Amino acid sequence: MSTRTTSRRLAWLIGLLLLVYCNLKAEVRLTFTKTDSIQSTKSFSEPNTAIDPTPISLTAIAGVPFKYKIPALLLPTNTIYSSLELPGNGLRISYETYPPSIVGAPNATGVMNLTINAHNVVNNVESSAWVPITITVIAPTPISLTATAGVPFKYKLPVLLPPQGTAYTSSELPGNGLRLSYETIPASIVGAPNSTGVMNLTINANITVNGEPEVAWVPISITVIPPTPISLTATVGVPFHYKTPLLLPDISTQYTANGLPNNGLSLFTATTEPYITGTPTASGVMNLTLNAHSNVNSQEESAWQPIIITVNPSATSFAITGVNLISCQTISANQRLLTFNPQYVGTTGQPIIFTVYQQLPLTSQPGPYSLNLDSSNPIITLIAQQNGVLTSYNYQWLAACNNSTPNRPPTTTGIPPQTAQPGQAYQLSLANYFTDPDGNPLTYIVSGLPSTLNLTGVIISGTPSGTGSFPISVTAVDPSGLFVATSFQLTVNGTTPPNQPFTLVSLTTNGCQNLGGNQWQVTFTPQYTGLTGESIVLAMTNGTITTQAGPYSQTLSTTEPLLTLIAQQGNTTSAYNYFWLAACTGGARQGASEISNGLQVKVFGNPIQSQQVDVEISGVIGSWVEVTVMDLQGRSHHQQRLEWPSDGERINLPVGQGAGTHLVQVRTEGQVQTVKLIKSR
Incomplete structure (x- = not known):
């Protein structure tokens, strides 16, 4: 390889390195000017190498107030924050904080993808920044409640927004007997549900703070279950008396009963606490509804309670006991048109087959019955059958028609519970508890007696041989068959009741004199039981101790309205709290x-x-x-x-x-x- 070729390659390598160096220097300068907003310039072109920031991930609950303070994206001076997606879904940007906050209560569930933009101008230089935010709105957990149909219900709502000035509403209320009541803060759901089932409600809260509306909401699910009926029992021919529960607290509550009067029973409402009272005439099941209604502060209140009365057959055997004469019309000198109703005891609710011998064919239809009778036959025979039991009654109809004064049934005051001791003679005269308004002699029918007791005339007597409790039914019948029935409880105890112990049972206030200021002169007399003749020592918490008999006079202060007395006879001690101030000022006379x-x-x-x-x-x-x-x-x-x-x-x-x-x-x-x-x- 030649020297010239080697030199040429070295020059190309040096040039390439210089080009890379210059590009790196430019990128370093660009990065600096990008981060330093004061020295940024538009004379450089940015390379396409930026990456998106990681979104801020948040969670909110639909209907629940939400607040998130946005991070500072630029220097605070003159910086404005905005978002194309807000306001939306119940959220908005609030400038009550700096940087501002995302506030509100989401309206619907789902994922909200927001972009928060920041922009400012400092020294004629514009700057901007942005951050993505993802808000996942989840569904609220419904408040689950249980109510009973007909029973007063009250639930105080949770605090959804600041309590003062917040208005609560619900598109589903009033409904099914429930409503919103503003007697509490927050409001309450009150009333008595009318029917069973599930009520899905949405409670909305609204308030305006510094000119900005604030909202919140919460779902509530109320499961209304059926009420448990009050189950009672009664007996045919036996007087029945039941004090109904107080369904509403107001003393002016009006009570009615669906299904009454019926079967000899009626609702008695002359007192604050109503009663179901009467004497059942037929056995079976009576399904009743007790209703209560009141108006308190111009607001209607109601409640109801189902009652089931199972009427048992009479302990007395089925029989015709008399005739209720309705009318006796003269047709001619010898002919009368008689209209009447037979009277029975021991009915079971099953059909009764009735006939009048040689006068009326067999029929299962209830009375009254009408017969055209000849006065030459002044007696007719009534025959009836129920559940295979046959009974007859000879009715002197002509004498009844000629009697200008109608016969009246016997009456009874009721027989109080009785007690007896085994091995000791027992006697009860029924004449003390039954009377006939016409003075007619009465015949008695008694059932339920223990085997060692018997009825002789008007006297129940005998010597009980064992212990136990016995329900006794007594029916008094007059000569024409009219009757009245009652029952009582006979308890045969195994031990003799103990004698009454010595007790200071009460005080009689004999006089009160205001001596001025907080001083009173009070005179009173103790009342004792179980006296044996022994001396009584009486001590009082004001320091007085005496063996003298009352009445006693004491000077007492209103700062101590209670005086405790302790009496002792022999080895027995008894204490009594005397609220003398209430007795003197009338507080004890209210009941x-x-x-x-x-x-x-x-x-x-x-x-x-x-x-x-x-x-x-x-x-x-x-x-x-x-x-x-x-x-x-x-x-x-x-x-x-x-x-x-x-x-x-x-x-x-x-x-x-x-x-x-x-x-x-x-x-x-x-x-x-x-x-x-x-x-x-």
């Missing part, structure tokens, strides 16, 4: 209840005029309650021990005969309370 921090007993309708009284018991500690009705000498008229599953229940108690003062003592685990009853007759 016949003794005030207590624990067990509370309230009597409804005091003084009382009937043989029974309703008593409400609350504050029970434990699972049982023992109730005793006694006179002031501690002699018991009635005693029963009850299981007590829930608080604030009422029971119906029998009261002894005669006017005067009686005591109701309620005892439970670790508590005892006694109230007075004033019986006016």
Whole structure:
């Protein structure tokens, strides 16, 4: 190879290296001017080597307020941020921060691909930058709730936006008995659902802050389940009485019952708490609906409760007991048109086949029946059959037509629960509980007695040989077949009930005098049970101790409205909390209840005029309650021990005969309370 050729190749190599060097120098200068916005110039052409930035990835929830502060893309001076995709899908750019923020509540789910642009002009030099942002909007998780059809429902909405000034709406409400209530902040969903099923709601929140509208929303799913019917049992011919639950709290609530009156039962609404009462006439299943309606603050409220009453057949055998004469029309001197209805006991709800001997063919149609009768035959024979049981009744129809005063059925006051002891003679006179308004003698039919007790005339008597609880049914029938029925519980106890223990049961406030300021002169008398004649030592928390008999006068201060008295007889001690200030100022006169921090007993309708009284018991500690009705000498008229599953229940108690003062003592685990009853007759 020649020297000239070698020199020529070396020159080409050096030239190529110089060209590469110059290009690298230009690229280095271009990179510098690109990053330094102050020295950038348009005199250079950028090579096509730039790569796209990595998008910022964010997550939002549809309907939930969203906020993201954009990163600084340029120097803050005069920089303006924008996006072709915003506002959109409920989002916008807000300049309440710097750099600005993406704010709002997304309207729909999906992926939002945004480009955020930044632009400014500094010293007549324009600069720009941009960043891609991907927002994945996911669906919100619905709030899942459960309600019961007919039962008042209330759910306070979650805080979706700042509470003050936020308005809540829903296109699905009001609906199915539910509505939005603004008595709370945030608002609440209230009402009583009308029907079962799933309610899918959207709750929207709207507010304007600094002239900018803010929105949010949340889905709510309410599953409305059917209510559990109240299941009751009754017996044909036996008086039935059931206190219905309070479905709404307002005392002005109006109650009605779909399906009543029917089958001898009706809804009694003259009191605050309604009752289903009456005497069923036929067995079967009664499906009722108890409805409640009230208007509170011009807002309609409603609730309802299904009730199923299973009416069992009467324990008395099927029989014709009499005739209800409807009319007796004279057609001629010897002819009468008689219209009547037979009266039965022991019906089961099955069809009754009826006939009148030689007067009416067999029929399964219910009465009334009409017959054209000749007065020469003053007696007709009624025959009826049900479930294979045949019964007949001789009806003196002419005497009934000639009797200007219609016969009236017997009446009963009801028989209170009875107790007996095994091996001890027992006797009960039914004449004390039944009367006939026409003065007719009554015949009694009794079922359910233990084998050692029998009915003789009007007296149930005998000597029980074993223990147990026996439901007894008694029917009183007058000579024309009209009747009335009732039932009671006979309990044969295995042990003799203990004597009443010594107890300070109550106080009688004899007088109150305001001495000025916070001082009162109070006079009172303690009431005891279980007295044995031994001396009683009475101590009071104000420091007084005495063995003298009452009444007592004490100067008391309103700063201590409670005076505790402790009485001791022999080795037995009893304490009583006397709320003297409430007694003196009228606070204790609102009801016949003794005030207590624990067990509370309230009597409804005091003084009382009937043989029974309703008593409400609350504050029970434990699972049982023992109730005793006694006179002031501690002699018991009635005693029963009850299981007590829930608080604030009422029971119906029998009261002894005669006017005067009686005591109701309620005892439970670790508590005892006694109230007075004033019986006016």
